[in-house]
Amino acid sequence: MGLISNGTTIFDNGSMASGFGGSLNFISKQTASASASISFTSGIDSTYKEYVFYFVDIHPASDAVDLQFNMSTDSGSNYNVTKTSTSFRAYHQENDGVSGVEYRTDDDLAQGTGFQNLSDAIDGANDASFCGYLRLFNPSSTTFVKHYIANTTFLAHSGTSEYSMNMFVAGYGNTTSAVDAIKFQMNSNNIDAGDIILYGVS
Numbered sequence: 001m002g003l004i005s006n007g008t009t010i011f012d013n014g015s016m017a018s019g020f021g022g023s024l025n026f027i028s029k030q031t032a033s034a035s036a037s038i039s040f041t042s043g044i045d046s047t048y049k050e051y052v053f054y055f056v057d058i059h060p061a062s063d064a065v066d067l068q069f070n071m072s073t074d075s076g077s078n079y080n081v082t083k084t085s086t087s088f089r090a091y092h093q094e095n096d097g098v099s100g101v102e103y104r105t106d107d108d109l110a111q112g113t114g115f116q117n118l119s120d121a122i123d124g125a126n127d128a129s130f131c132g133y134l135r136l137f138n139p140s141s142t143t144f145v146k147h148y149i150a151n152t153t154f155l156a157h158s159g160t161s162e163y164s165m166n167m168f169v170a171g172y173g174n175t176t177s178a179v180d181a182i183k184f185q186m187n188s189n190n191i192d193a194g195d196i197i198l199y200g201v202s
Contacts, residue, residue: 022050022201022202023201023202024052024199024200024201025048025199025200025201025202026197026198026199027043027051027198027199027200028040028042028043028197028198029195029196029197029198030195030196031193031194031195032058032059032190032191032192032193032194032195032196033192033193034061034190034191034192035190035191036185036190036191037183037184037185037191038183038184038185038191038196039076039181039182039183039184040053040181040182040183040196040198041072041075041076041180041181043198043200044136044139044140044179044180044181044182044198045140045178045180046140046178047200048200048201048202049137049138049201050135050136050137050138050200050201051135051136051139051198051199051200051201052133052134052135052136052198052199052200052201053133053134053136053182053184053196053197053198054132054133054195054196054197054199055067055130055131055132055133055134055152055194055195055196056131056194056195056196056197057129057130057131057193057194057195058122058129058130058131058191058193058194058195058196059124059128059129059130059191059192059193059194060122060123060124060128060130060186060189060190060191060192061124061186061189061190061191061192062124062186062188062189063121063123063124063125063157064121064122064123064124064157065121065122065124065186065187065188065189066107066117066118066119066120066121066122066186066187067117067118067119067122067130067152067184067185067186067191068115068116068117068118068119068184068185068186068187069115069116069118069134069182069183069184069185070114070115070116070182070183071083071139071146071173071179071181071182072179072180072181072182072183073175073177073178073179073180074180074181075180075181076180076181076183079115079181079183080113081113081146081173081174081175081179082111082112082113082173082174082175083109083111083112083113083116083171083172083173083174084109084110084111084112084171084172084174085108085109085116085169085170085171085172086103086108086169086170086171087103087104087107087108087117087167087168087169087170088101088102088103088104088167088168089101089102089104089120089165089166089167089168090165090166091156091163091164091165091166092163092164093158093161093162093163094161094162094163094164095160095161097160097161098163104120104167106120107120107167107169108171109171111174115185115187116148116169116171117169117187118132118134118150118152118167118169119152119154119156119165119167120156120165120167121156121157121158121165122154122155122156122157123154123155123156123157123162124157124192125155125162127155128154128155128157128162129154129155129194130152130153130154130155130194131152131153131154132150132151132152132153132154132167133150133151133152134148134149134150135148135149135150136148136179136182139178139179139180140178140179140180141176141178142176142177142178143176144176145172145173145174145175145176146172146173146175146179147170147171147172148169148170148171148172148173149168149169149170150167150168150169150170151166151167151168152166152167152169153165153166153167154167184196
């Protein structure tokens with residue numbers, strides 16, 4: 001069974017025709033082990049127009065910390081790209097006590113050079129972790145600003161009952177210089193464990 005639109009085959013026998021969609025091309029993987037930070041200083045160039053970082057079971061060394069990132073235009077010598085962003089979250093407490101959706105003014109930036117939060121209070125319990133992705137568009141452009149989108153999910157810390165949290169962050173690095181390195185860190189203490197995997201999208 002196939003899918004044909006206006007005489008063009010899009011799907012045929014479960015496979016997508018060439019020219020539709022993209023493919024993920026593995027670039028590198030880094031595994032945290034009580035790491036102060038994880039930096040990708042190679043592999044981000046003009047090869048692809050989009051790069052995706054996948055976060056797999058990122059475990060913090062302490063409670064109520066945030067995974068965050070910043071960009072560099074000088075191969076990682078400085079991580080201080082000016083950013084403007086927006087952020088909101090959906091959450092539901094384990095004991096069904098609290099749930100909701102809200103804009104997060106604490107996690108957005110307005111022409112800030114500091115690190116961009118991708119979470120809000122990850123729990124440090126042994127079974128807690130953070131997963132999701134960060135998409136970075138056309139970082140090597142010397143014409144356009146550098147847009148990014150992140151969607152993450154994690155077990156969030158609370159003094160009474162933990163939360164399931166889903167956080168959305170979007171923004172842009174306000175620079176026309178090529179971005180060629182990305183750094184991830186917790187806002188406090190180490191990244192205890194977990195993988196960050198970088199792909200290029202073709």
